[in-house]
Amino acid sequence: MRSSRSPRRLVASLIAVPLLLAAAPATATAARAQIAAVSSTVASEFAVDVIAHRGSSGVAPENTSAAIKAAVQQDADFVEIDVQRSKDGRLVNFHDCTLVRTTDVEERFPGRPSYRVSDFTWAELRTLDAGSWFHPDFAGERIISVGDVIKQVDGKTGLLAEISPCGHYEGLPADLDAELRSIPGYVDEALAAGELAVQSFEVDDAKAFKTLQPRIPIGLLDADRPTEAELVELSGWADQVNPQWTVTDSALVARVHQLGMDINVWTVNEPGTMRRVDDLGVDGIITDFPQSLTNR
Template sequence: MRTARIAAALLLALPLGVSTAAATTDDVDVIAHRGSSGVAPENTAAAVKAAIKQRADFVEIDVQRTKDGKLVNFHDCTLQRTTDVEERFPGRASYRVSDFTWAELRTLDAGSWFHDKFAGEQIISVSTVIGLVDGKTGLLAEISPCSHYEGLVDDFADELNAHAKYVDEALADQALAVQSFEVDDAKAFNQRMPKIPIGLLDADRPTEAELVALSTWADQVNPQWTVTDAALVNRVHQLGMDINVWTVNEPGTMRRMDELGVDGIITDFPQSLTQR
């Protein structure tokens, strides 16, 4: 491989049918999807800290930008699903993350939707995430595909350059990578920061032509697990790239992906793999 391998549960929060046990080898990286988002509200400090406690190899986050230029860890393009934004700011014309200032976002409750225990959890900045994972676990950062952003790649590269010591140490520990659904964004980031492993997310199975093209510049191909089989895993490896599959929450599927030889498993329940 030319790049590094990317890479006590709250039972009341586990969906029905999800076990807490899955046997895997030590070769697969456990990647906590939006933090340990099966047991804590996604992309919050609580979810990141839970993933670290459960000894996930990487925490996966989502990078967006506020109206006043702060980079934040949030998945959806809009705020309604996981915050009380409509109660705090009724009648706003738009509830996109990018239409709110950092100060406004900090007033939102990003935890109560998940469970009362997490009432008051806040949206956190990318800088805060870096502080939480630094020296403790790896970081896999997704550049948001929300189509209204311009310049987000450069802003994220600038943020990482502002944490140069962290970046150098994380790269030395093979504990940092970036991914995107957008080919142009992934290429642009690779041009800005070529030392950081870059991956392309894909909900569909990449074609042979796409894989060959990606192998000229990408370090990872990160497909949905439902389109992943032994032939795809083997071809990605033949082309010198790693493969991390998403989002795998059922123990039987975790074992199957591990048996295929994937490099990383992105999951809401890292404790199912780490047994921590």
């Protein structure tokens, strides 16, 4: 899932260059040449995809246009989103199974028997304030559709779409397939640029999507460390293994690569942890703070 849009980065390079400036040769030309040489070596040896978790969700409300805009401005390689479905069939970008944590749904629709995303029409979802919970500056930020997300990232950065694991859904892989096919040229162009992938916690959903869209890289999310038997089975159809960073070590990374798959870890927010995880040789880091890796 490595993006061809821009070179991938390493946190350590953000430290190496300022240190080099202090010790650089006296002439500006020599200094620039030495900085370029060191930066190039570091970047080529320790490069990762920077994956903005629900957009740049450390600085803007998750899964909103504001978070995606920030991720693009921060030069993230991918924006990670969550795919759910409204009551009337619109695919929406929202993480939680219910709307309570990040919207004013209980105030706007008091007394509803359920606050699941799937119990509200698209028109109802669009009335909700999905930004005030994060900060008053984002008051009025709206829930957006998956189609809206694609319009925002198309030609600017990559998309990593997660099929929601909320258990009451059926048919989300087919719905996502239809959504992607409905946008002329998007899949072909995004794949050519290395800017599209899908992931899921659910094996059945991941396999179903892979059957429908065999060209699109598919990853399996896992909060636990996958066993050897699971890794071997996954290597028969999956392109990525995407575990929690806390269960990831160099042996797991090496084995995933040996089996021909990539490995993206989540959710890494502390700079020291970013450095340690990068040193393991992972392919991508999913983070709420992509600017910590891109320095943008």
